[in-house]
Amino acid sequence: MVFTIEQETLQLSSELEEQLVEDLKNLPENAPEAIVDNNFISTSFLNALGFGLQDRVPEFKTGKGTKAVDYGLRFSKDNDLFLHTQANPHVLIELKGRDINLEYNSNSYKTTFKQLKGYLLSSNCKSAHWGIITNSKHIQLFRKHGKVIFPATPCLEISPENIVDITYKIKKKIEETSRALTVAVYNNKGGVGKTTTVINLAATLTLHKKKVLVVDFDPNQKDLTDSLNINPAEYKFYHCLKDKKDLVDLKQVICPYTKTFKGGKTITFDVIPVDNELAAIDEDQIRTEISFHSLRKKLASVKYDYDYILIDSPPNWKFHSISAVYAADVVLIPTKHNNIRSLQNAAKTIKQYLPEIQQVRQEKTQGLEWGAISLPIFFNGEIISPAARVNAKKAITEIIKKAKVETKIDLTPFFFPRHKPGSNTSIFELSNSAHIANSAFNKLPAVYRYKVVYDYYSQLAKEYFLQ
Numbered sequence: 231m232v233f234t235i236e237q238e239t240l241q242l243s244s245e246l247e248e249q250l251v252e253d254l255k256n257l258p259e260n261a262p263e264a265i266v267d268n269n270f271i272s273t274s275f276l277n278a279l280g281f282g283l284q285d286r287v288p289e290f291k292t293g294k295g296t297k298a299v300d301y302g303l304r305f306s307k308d309n310d311l312f313l314h315t316q317a318n319p320h321v322l323i324e325l326k327g328r329d330i331n332l333e334y335n336s337n338s339y340k341t342t343f344k345q346l347k348g349y350l351l352s353s354n355c356k357s358a359h360w361g362i363i364t365n366s367k368h369i370q371l372f373r374k375h376g377k378v379i380f381p382a383t384p385c386l387e388i389s390p391e392n393i394v395d396i397t398y399k400i401k402k403k404i405e406e407t408s409r410a411l412t413v414a415v416y417n418n419k420g421g422v423g424k425t426t427t428v429i430n431l432a433a434t435l436t437l438h439k440k441k442v443l444v445v446d447f448d449p450n451q452k453d454l455t456d457s458l459n460i461n462p463a464e465y466k467f468y469h470c471l472k473d474k475k476d477l478v479d480l481k482q483v484i485c486p487y488t489k490t491f492k493g494g495k496t497i498t499f500d501v502i503p504v505d506n507e508l509a510a511i512d513e514d515q516i517r518t519e520i521s522f523h524s525l526r527k528k529l530a531s532v533k534y535d536y537d538y539i540l541i542d543s544p545p546n547w548k549f550h551s552i553s554a555v556y557a558a559d560v561v562l563i564p565t566k567h568n569n570i571r572s573l574q575n576a577a578k579t580i581k582q583y584l585p586e587i588q589q590v591r592q593e594k595t596q597g598l599e600w601g602a603i604s605l606p607i608f609f610n611g612e613i614i615s616p617a618a619r620v621n622a623k624k625a626i627t628e629i630i631k632k633a634k635v636e637t638k639i640d641l642t643p644f645f646f647p648r649h650k651p652g653s654n655t656s657i658f659e660l661s662n663s664a665h666i667a668n669s670a671f672n673k674l675p676a677v678y679r680y681k682v683v684y685d686y687y688s689q690l691a692k693e694y695f696l697q
């Protein structure tokens with residue numbers, strides 16, 4: 231009996247595969263959107279992804295005014311047919327005709343991505359975890375986690391030879407949606423507030439009922455481990471990272487950090503602390519024992535257990551920061567408005583380090599993963615006078631100009647995320663607070679003790695992460 235079902239499934243999938251290839255081959259060179267939809271997307275592509283007729287809503291109303299995205303998709307359950315409820319989509323597809331160029335970074339690629347982003351963030355699409363843009367010549371899958379949207383694949387060129395492979399890889403990603411967003415907090419400059427951000431953001435997200443893991447990956451300083459007063463568990467992270475056979479379960483090195491409030495209520499986030507061996511081993515030796523993708527590989531085993539995995543990294547571009555960024559989906563960059571080096575480092579990270587890591591991720595995954603992107607920078611922890619703010623923005627404008635000339639990379643969205651031609655250059659600011667500065671001595675995240683600090687970090691969490 232089981233044998234027959236398997237046979238049928240295999241049969242069905244090979245029919246689907248053939249149809250997928252046939253449909254694509256038969257599409258006219260300049261097929262407009264309606265033809266791409268009628269002769270390819272709705273006939274074979276959606277079926278191959280596993281979305282039947284009851285699992286799709288064409289012209290799905292996003293809630294953004296009267297605007298509709300070409301498809302909303304969700305796997306229906308017994309009494310909950312997506313076609314009937316038309317609520318809580320899992321995937322959105324923004325479709326174009328072959329006459330629209332979706333090659334990476336073309337103007338129409340940029341506007342199409344912007345359009346998809348708007349839909350993904352609309353009120354009726356909060357449940358969406360994925361977005362696809364395609365014109366049947368190119369396709370790209372994006373992941374949405376809360377407010378964060380990042381590429382899950384590069385923009386892939388489609389052909390009859392690779393369409394089956396691409397479709398099944400996208401299907402696999404959609405079916406295996408991880409719970410966690412992995413965030414590396416990085417700036418090449420020390421003292422900008424990386425560790426402070428990781429600790430307080432973790433505590434804040436925990437207060438927002440999110441399940442959080444923080445990783446101290448700055449073994450020289452081990453400020454995070456020390457300021458939370460964590461004693462490493464019996465099993466050492468260092469052994470786990472070294473262990474190629476996966477004999478040491480990552481869960482064995484995780485330590486809970488629990489805060490008990492007056493009245494007895496407790497809340498907990500988890501920590502992977504620096505152990506004495508990880509702290510003792512030097513850069514040259516660690517490279518011989520652990521590869522820079524070990525961290526990513528080990529964290530994969532807990533990506534269904536947490537909403538956020540936050541990695542604290544050291545202030546240099548060496549083994550530990552490279553590992554942290556390689557492991558991450560996105561990088562959060564604290565800077566100081568009055569420290570030009572921290573701003574230049576942010577620019578360097580975005581225009582040089584991240585593309586390098588993206589290239590390695592793409593090579594290591596046979597072109598199927600994109601690698602971490604940067605979130606917009608923020609100013610951390612200084613009192614900013616209006617004049618100083620103007621100066622900082624002038625300096626940033628120069629940095630953006632220089633990058634455009636030298637590398638053709640437009641850094642504007644990473645410094646001025648709300649920028650529109652002619653206006654808005656606002657940058658998120660996390661206020662200065664003596665409570666924050668003093669808290670490292672108290673072995674307690676400041677947000678657990680001071681409402682005002684909790685409000686600061688809640689604003690940060692809402693600006694970047696929470697939808």
Ligand SMILES: Nc1ncnc2c1ncn2[C@@H]1O[C@H](COP(=O)(O)OP(=O)(O)O)[C@@H](O)[C@H]1O
Nearest residue numbers: 420421422423424425426611661662663666667
């Ligand atoms: N918002 C803030 N207000 C006041 N002090 C801060 C703030 N953020 C960080 N600090 C202080 O700045 C110093 C450097 O922060 P830290 O998080 O250790 O930086 P990094 O990890 O980048 O080296 C610490 O003493 C910390 O308490």
Ligand SMILES: [Mg+2]
Nearest residue numbers: 424425448453
């Ligand atoms: Mg630090």
